[in-house]
Amino acid sequence: MANDTSELAMTHQITIEGGAAFSIAAEEDTLLRGALRAGIALPHECSVGGCGACRFDLLSGLVESIWPEAPGLSERDRKRGKHLACQSRLLGDCTIRVRCDEAYRPVVSPGRWPAVLLARRELTPDMSEFTFRIQAPAEFRPGQYALLYPPHTPGARAYSMSNLPNEDGIWKFVIRRVPGGAGSNALFDHVEIGQSIMLDGPYGHAYLRDDNARDIVCIAGGSGLAPMLAVARGALSENRVGRVHFFYGGRSQPDLGAMAALEDLVADSRFALSVVLSAPAPALGWQGPTGFVHAEVERVLATPLDHFEFYFAGPPPMIEAVQTLLMHTHHVPFEQMHFDRFV
Ligand SMILES: Cc1cc2nc3c(=O)[nH]c(=O)nc-3n(C[C@H](O)[C@H](O)[C@H](O)COP(=O)(O)OP(=O)(O)OC[C@H]3O[C@@H](n4cnc5c(N)ncnc54)[C@H](O)[C@@H]3O)c2cc1C
Ligand code: FES
Incomplete structure (x- = not known):
């Protein structure tokens, strides 16, 4: 019984007005990632606060923004009390208003793993191929992306896989070092071969479709x-x-x-x-x-x-x-x- 109670205390209950109710583990870093892991078709695009596709209204409950200045919300959105699901950490049970859309239901359920950097190959003066391995098969669709958590960097960064899904747990990325960019520079300068960082994915809808012959x-x-x-x-x-x-x-x-x-x-x-x-x-x-x-x-x-x-x-x-x-x-x-x- 004590176990049941502690398990319940470790999740937050989310209700979508007029729609699904589901629970999210309290340690999830954002509402969006928790919802997608629960198989909910929550609208999103970049996952990193830049596009505004994941806006929602909070009808009851409390969330905190992990990046209050995220450009995905305009001043007008902020005045109207809008939130970004990809930047909202849950502080308890919530009811939200958002229009779910089947197009956003994850084709592969995203997971979260430590990923070890196996190799880095320089392609151009500012672009390198990074090879990471996780202790599980690498399951994603060609064209999808993952979130990497570079050291000493606030938030996650989205990087698309350049390889194909595989049983060996290999995720390859081609990453450009952006001048002055916190995340990309941290990946180039502060992740040694053999070191691990968190990888969360897959995400994204621009994946190879298998239902046409064009x-x-x-x-x-x-x-x-x-x-x-x-x-x-x-x-x-x-x-x-x-x-x-x-x-x-x-x-x-x-x-x-x-x-x-x-x-x-x-x-x-x-x-x-x-x-x-x-x-x-x-x-x-x-x-x-x-x-x-x-x-x-x-x-x-x-x-x-x-x-x-x-x-x-x-x-x-x-x-x-x-x-x-x-x-x-x-x-x-x-x-x-x-x-x-x-x-
Ligand atoms: C879907 C997608 C796929 C991508 N794939 C690739 C790829 O394959 N290769 C590649 O080189 N680049 C890719 N990018 C771009 C990449 O995600 C970064 O934007 C880029 O590397 C610059 O990051 P930076 O940290 O160096 O620069 P910064 O200017 O420090 O950061 C820019 C990025 O980080 C987010 N961000 C900034 N500050 C914060 C904060 N405080 N909290 C949370 N988030 C923050 C921004 O939304 C933006 O995405 C992709 C972007 C998206 C959206
Ligand atoms: S998905 Fe782009 S801002 Fe949240």
């Missing part, structure tokens, strides 16, 4: 390379008919070092690679195309674009440019577009 287009801007590698690897390993058209947009010649991460893919005759640089250094020579990656997609793919299934990842301006191209100029249905904004 040719695939992958568009990667900078470190958006990681999830596109996984999507391309997944599509080719499943032996789908057709081709994978892969577009990589870098800034200048040093970014071409990232092509080392594509060695296994370029050997496949179904894989077509296009590389474009937005600001090549004249002194270093560049014979390839110059400009933005979305313009290269339109130039290279002659067929009507609504014949393809699109996956894309990168900085928000790139995502907006690709969306405008696909939806407004070429009328590609939204269901054929799967993307992650690296906010």
